[in-house]
Amino acid sequence: MSPRRAVITGIGVMAPGGTGREAFWDLVTSGKTATRTISLFDPTGFRSRVAAECDFDAAALGLTPREIRRMDRAAQLAVVSAREAVSDSGLEPERLNPHRVGVALGSAVGCTMRLEQEYVVLSDHGRHWDVDHAYAVPHLYDYMVPSTLAREVAWACGAEGPVALISTGCTSGMDAVGHGARIIEEGAADVVVAGATDAPISPISVACFDAIKATSPNNDDPEHASRPFDLNRDGFVLGEGAAAFVLEPEDEARRRGAHIYAAITGYATRSNAFHMTGLKPDGREMAEAIGHALHEAQASAEDVHYINAHGSGTKQNDRHETAAFKRSLGDRAREIPVSSIKSMVGHSLGSIGAIELAACALVINRGVVPPTANLHTPDPECDLDYVPLTARECRVAGVLSVASGFGGFQSAMILQELGAVRG
Amino acid sequence: MRARSVVTGIGVVAPNGADLEDYWAATLSGRSGIAPMTRPAASSYPLRLAGEVPAFAAEDHVPGRIAVQTDRWTHLGLAASAMALADADADPAAFPEYDMAVVTASSSGGTEFGQREIQKLWSRGPRSVGAYQSIAWFYAASTGQTSIRYGMRGPCRVLATEQTGGIEALAEARRILRGGARLVLAGGTDASLCPYGIVAQFTNGQISRATVPEQAYLPFDRRADGYVPGEGGAMMVLEDLDEARRRGVTDVYGEIVGYGATFDPPPDSRRPPNLRRAIQVAFDDAGLTAGDIDVVFADAHGTPSADRLEAETLVSLFGERSVPVTAPKTMTGRLYAGGAALDVATALLSLRDQTIPPTVGIHRPAFASALDLVVDQARPATLRTALVVARGHGGFNAALIVRLILD
């Protein structure tokens, strides 16, 4: 046994459809969806006008007026979820040695929302290329550098150890948690607040996915727009949110009698070096990442009892990862329940990988597998057990979660119940 | 046995030299790349000077199909990566695909590309946003494009910690080599000298208002009033020492032997800053002490309070005037994601040639009794081990120690 193996002792979630971890769990096990017509701005004229938004009241959740003024929405979501995770862990922040606390935060698009809002003012609605500095807000540079998001979480959690923002597009969330686990294993910190945040529901982000027809144009039926693995799927639905974990070395967590949700036993990332947005149908590099994650966990396909799919709902993704599961897990892939919570909470880019890992840890803890909502007409090319429509009770000791992102990044992580851990 | 991470190739694109040897010659001779800004028309901005890479044309380095879908920051990164691979005499086709990886630092992504598309959106409507915005602006663009260009399918990464990013990228590369990879391209570049980028940078309150290049970025000088931003950076090829030798590499720049990273408490805290501890962690990681360090490449922020903190930190670790300290970035400006990467590259060249490049423009040293600052002229010295110090906006501290391979 590796004494410094990273375990999850606290979870915080700010996802569409409810505030906090328990509301998130209730939503994703209900099969209900949080996708709706965009309300954060007027989406008239955009191709896709659907998104999964957080009903987020920063003041009610404890942020001060000063913090709200300073922080981009992505930072606000991150700080609230980080505080929930620390509180859930039972750690007393004032008793921790700040030097031994680290942060590994993921984000794909940083503080885009404030960056765009400020640009609109300084350029007079895009009239001037030479933007007017006289009207700039003092925190504009903070929004330009996404590392500010990690700074805010570090300040909120009193972290003075290694702090980093990981930005590998839509695998950022999983990669940040993987990075945090490495920091624990290497001994550079005893507590790492790891997770991810993104708040991309702003005109420029919606427009950039419009331009490549990646998002669903199902504007007339927003509740059913995110349809992973369904024959009638027509693109992903943008989301927003954050999730955070408290990671500790297993021996320390045991010593203090912490509640341990799961151990992070395997993590790997590979790149397809093929195309910035395109995926080959064979799923080769994702399969390679899955194989390595299993190898690191000293686990086999038999030890995987649930797969949390990337399941974005684009035609190419769903086929790509279905092939990757078969390639890496063989016939066992047909026996394992696979689901995509993006059907309910949308695709929040870099943050969703962490939100999905939160679901995975809770699946292990609670013995319920969330369904894939809106899956009424299976695509014959996606022929695994995607747990359509309703949640399923089953004992789950080991979970595989995967993420796939622009840039060609493919990541895989294994979470296991402590009793199931080998090696 | 644990991999020994050595640098076998370096690619540089800097304001005072658009390739490795041009940059190094300029740096040793004290030739600065800081000049009146040409791009964009800067007359309306309080910032008049910058470290632009003047001699860089994307079409000389980046295939046309890729150039249109990427920002200048990525162009600079692709160019530096190509030069690093050539310098290492490493042909990616000769390495197993999953044993190669790319790690870049990104400070602000494709700022100019992003500004252009946001402007189109707001002036002409959502349908005018182009297909490349989704892949050009985001922070992972350079890593993704580099991985695709060379078929590098191993564990790739992007780290965003502002000016410490280059050190974080190299530390991550070392981690990846220890995990079994054979070649990692790592470093960082930056290019955010478009109007929105400049205006945003100016709001941090740390940019020099000087209008004459010679007076603009004067760390550890009594006239210090901030820094000058620049563009460019460095990419490096990292390999395991034994593996590199096995493929016939004879010239190794040096080994990454120590790394440390810490974060500062919030500004309103009564707790002390953590720069010293980052350096101490790097010493411990390397199994070295202050006495083993032959030269320090300082962060050299150029604002009086940050300079004082760094000077006091170095004195507390090394004693007064007991190690040469230099800041060749006075000739490039601060390059954000490219800054620490270029400093590490410069430190390795310094070890190679047993010469410390100078800090330029310092005529009224503020800490002459505390720091042995190498000014004006390069100084020959016996060098085995160099410490590179970096700080990133918001409270990031990092230190990296590189050491010559002697045997």
Add this chain to the structure above:
Amino acid sequence: MREFTLDDLKRILRASGGESDVTSLEGDIADIAFGDLGYDSLAVLELAGRVEDEYAVVVPDAAVQELPTPAAVVDFVNARLREAVSR
């Protein structure tokens, strides 16, 4: 009526997709698939967007997939331009 020629397409393609490293655009490329010319799906989407912008035509999502060659794009755009005149 304004006409959209193969030369117009080449001009926009050079600007939007960059110079191909697979083949020169100088020759008779009308019936060569964009992929074989070295242009991927993003380049075709970018081309479509710029044609829409400059010629004030709308290229529906499905049409992008159904326009595999320069000739197909030229024919499609000219058909839309004729419709606009006759309307």
